[in-house]
Amino acid sequence: MTSLPLIPATSVAPAARRAYMPPQHLADLDLAGRQALVTGLGEPAFRAKQVSNHYFGRLVRDPQALTDLPAATRERLADQLLPPLLTPVRELACDDGATRKALWRLHDGALVESVLMGYPDRVTVCISSQAGCGMACPFCATGQAGLTRNLSTAEIVDQAVYMAGVAASGVVAGSPPRLSRVVFMGMGEPLANYNRVIAAIRRLVSPAPEGLGLSQRHITVSTVGLVPAIRRLASEDLSVTLALSLHAPDDDLRDELVPVNQRWKVAEVLDAAWDYAARTGRRVSIEYAMIKDVNDQPWRADLLGRLLAGKLAHVNLIPLNPTPGSRWDASPKPVEREFVRRLREAGVSTTVRDTRGREIDGACGQLAAAEDNDTFTDRAGEAPA
Numbered sequence: 001m002t003s004l005p006l007i008p009a010t011s012v013a014p015a016a017r018r019a020y021m022p023p024q025h026l027a028d029l030d031l032a033g034r035q036a037l038v039t040g041l042g043e044p045a046f047r048a049k050q051v052s053n054h055y056f057g058r059l060v061r062d063p064q065a066l067t068d069l070p071a072a073t074r075e076r077l078a079d080q081l082l083p084p085l086l087t088p089v090r091e092l093a094c095d096d097g098a099t100r101k102a103l104w105r106l107h108d109g110a111l112v113e114s115v116l117m118g119y120p121d122r123v124t125v126c127i128s129s130q131a132g133c134g135m136a137c138p139f140c141a142t143g144q145a146g147l148t149r150n151l152s153t154a155e156i157v158d159q160a161v162y163m164a165g166v167a168a169s170g171v172v173a174g175s176p177p178r179l180s181r182v183v184f185m186g187m188g189e190p191l192a193n194y195n196r197v198i199a200a201i202r203r204l205v206s207p208a209p210e211g212l213g214l215s216q217r218h219i220t221v222s223t224v225g226l227v228p229a230i231r232r233l234a235s236e237d238l239s240v241t242l243a244l245s246l247h248a249p250d251d252d253l254r255d256e257l258v259p260v261n262q263r264w265k266v267a268e269v270l271d272a273a274w275d276y277a278a279r280t281g282r283r284v285s286i287e288y289a290m291i292k293d294v295n296d297q298p299w300r301a302d303l304l305g306r307l308l309a310g311k312l313a314h315v316n317l318i319p320l321n322p323t324p325g326s327r328w329d330a331s332p333k334p335v336e337r338e339f340v341r342r343l344r345e346a347g348v349s350t351t352v353r354d355t356r357g358r359e360i361d362g363a364c365g366q367l368a369a370a371e372d373n374d375t376f377t378d379r380a381g382e383a384p385a
């Protein structure tokens with residue numbers, strides 16, 4: 001693992017921190033909104049496109065780099081369209097640079113993380129939709145600290161634009177230079193920040209200069225299962241991939257592992273998922289963290305198989321990633337293999353997710369956005385070059 005250069009961070013005591021939304025940024029607005037803003041400032045409307053082209057087309061986030069704008073215009077527009085939203089606190093890389101995690105400080109001191117994963121055929125960025133998370137899943141590090149606040153649309157989009165710039169710079173060796181996928185699997189529950197997440201998705205899929213021009217199919221929204229929001233998402237004119245964090249096929253256990261299950265039960269959430277699949281034609285991804293002696297029994301594999309057989313679903317098993325203070329471990333490999341075998345026998349397509357980013361606490365469920373985390377420095381110090 002390599003520890004990349006970082007900007008020194010001043011400590012903000014959580015008690016002294018007030019959660020409030022950041023200034024407006026061009027990524028909060030669609031193109032028409034940006035044009036209205038620009039003309040309101042007394043500038044010609046085409047400036048909106050020009051600045052948007054820099055941001056979404058060339059991935060330029062620094063207003064000083066907008067050298068084709070007259071200096072006075074640049075300053076006026078930079079304030080209104082490109083206020084800095086994410087201040088880098090720390091960047092870590094592992095897997096020879098193919099996995100990179102960025103820790104950001106937001107304007108009010110809140111901290112969030114994003115993770116970039118390069119593969120031979122694609123580059124995926126995992127972004128956060130909230131600072132912290134209110135869903136309280138006991139095996140997830142983000143869930144332990146509670147919710148600080150929702151991110152703004154632009155704070156969500158800017159993570160993807162930044163990481164697209166990292167990919168374009170060529171540092172992700174062995175991967176294409178263009179960001180291909182965005183997964184809402186970082187910190188937070190995306191469907192609990194519904195309107196801003198939907199607006200962010202619209203920015204990600206609109207062609208440049210309005211947006212980043214990604215394919216809808218290459219956007220994944222992962223949820224604990226907020227049923228009304230899943231139904232609402234199905235009624236949008238979007239066909240993004242839905243991932244459902246199921247983790248247990250029975251209500252007894254799911255009530256504990258995913259506490260929101262106490263409100264919306266397994267049967268209800270799967271019903272909403274199948275409606276989503278029917279409306280969009282997209283296969284739903286069922287996320288299932290394999291936790292030793294907790295949810296990995298053969299009978300649970302069989303029950304899950306019965307629930308999913310014949311449905312437009314794919315199971316992603318996630319070996320449990322270690323989190324501080326957790327009493328749980330990942331399932332042993334033979335248990336995992338038997339679980340996979342039983343699901344496949346039931347006719348359910350199943351894969352096991354790689355544990356990308358584990359050594360930089362960047363894997364699923366490990367994002368805690370701790371700024372004074374000694375483990376980071378210790379591990380960075382002893383990492384092979």
Ligand code: SAH
Nearest residue numbers: 140185188189222223245287320321364365
């Ligand atoms: N709140 C959303 C988005 C987070 S996605 C959701 O829960 O779906 C992060 C994924 O990693 C979720 O599927 C989550 O359940 C899973 N996860 C959380 N903690 C984990 C851990 N310790 N090991 C493996 N997966 C974990």
